[in-house]
Amino acid sequence: MKRIFLALALLSLGVSSCKEKDAPVEQVAEIKxxxxDLKEVVLDKGTHRDILLSGGNGKFSATVKNSKILxxxxxxGYLKLKGLAYGETVVLLRSHDKQKTLTVKVERAEISLTDTEVTLYPSQERQDIKVIGGGDDAIVEAENPEMAxxxxxxAKTSKLKLRANHEGEAKLIFRSQDNKPAKELKIIVKADNNVSDQIGFYGTTSKTLRPYFSTLLHAYRPGKMIWISASPRMSRDQTRILMVPLKSPEKGRKIEKSKITFINVDDSKFPSGEYDLIVEEVVPAKGLVTLRGQGFKLVVPYDK
Structure with missing residues (x-):
């Protein structure tokens, strides 16, 4: 009888031992x-990103290889990142006996503009144009030969403030300190009226073009001289402008050091001398050309 009980006890112990051996071991999932399941993240300097973590035992730690960058x-359950300086580093994540690495690049975002071309009236201001990206060390180069x-x-706030001085064109080129493409903003300063068919001398610093003086007399000698005057008769003290006529002008052409003589015109603004001009418009039917200078334009006859 004792043998029977002993056998039963051994059998029970064996079954219990098998059950313990067959019991599944709790598995810890890989970190995600x-x-x-990101392997790499790109963000800009000064920006934040929150990333949901899963796996492991639900408790995580993070170590940054270069804490000056990130x-x-x-x-x-979130990994919170903040870009501190431009560069690349690695974050090591640990949970229980699992670990995973995440490469983080802190880069300048490519520059983008809310506008690529704007038209302003003379004296108009705009402050709503945004230059986004490029980093806080981006630079701007100006092509502004007319001082328009x-x-x-x-760069840190992305705010651009523009003021139009007088009619003309300019270009702003925005560049980042890396090899990403530059972006250009073209600015056209243009009054709201056209005077290309009316001989005269006009100021271009206001929304509407107005003559500096009424042209009551003009003379034109082909190849010799153009004369526009505020007086209906020839006199020594009359307000007048003299220059040599252009030969076959073409729209858009730049004319360097064109000699213009101003007599009894505002000497502080317009002393006699050499001026750089741009052929803004040609009206063949009337034989007139519009010449644009800094703060003024002349509408005069030309040589055909």
Missing amino acids: IGDS EAKIDG ITYEWD
Whole structure:
């Protein structure tokens, strides 16, 4: 009888031992970074990104290889990143006996503009144009030979302030400190009226073009002289402008050092001398050309 009880006890012990051996061991899942299990993240300096973590035992730690480039913290189930300086580093994540690395690049975003071309009236200001990206060390280069605009730009705030001085064209070129493409903003300063068929001397610093003086007399000698005057008769003290006529002008052509004589016109603004001009418009039917200078334009006859 004792033998029977002993056999039963041994059998029970064996079954219990088998059950313990067959019991499944609890598995710890691999760490997963984000919904798509990210391997690399790109963000700009000064920007933040929160990434959901899963796997492991639900408790995570994060170590940054280069803490000058990136700040990384764990907040609950999230990895919180902040770009501190441009460069590349690695975040090591740990949970239980699992670990995973995430490459983080802190880069300048490519520059983008809310506008690529704007038209302003003379004396008009605009402050709503945004230059986005490029980093806080981006630079701007101006092609502004006519001094048509003045501008202020702060790369850190992306704010651009423009002021139109007088009719003309300018271009601002925005560049980042890396090899990403530069972006250009073209600025056209144009009054709201056209005077290309009316001989005269006009100021271009206001929304509407107005003559500096009424042209009551003009004379034109082909190849010799153009004369426009505020007086209906020839006199020594009359207000007048003299210049040599252009030969076959073409729209858009730049004319350097064109000699213009101003007599009894505002000497502080318009002393007699050499001026750089642009052929703005040609009206063949009337034989007139519009010449644009800094703050003024002349509509005069030309040589055909």
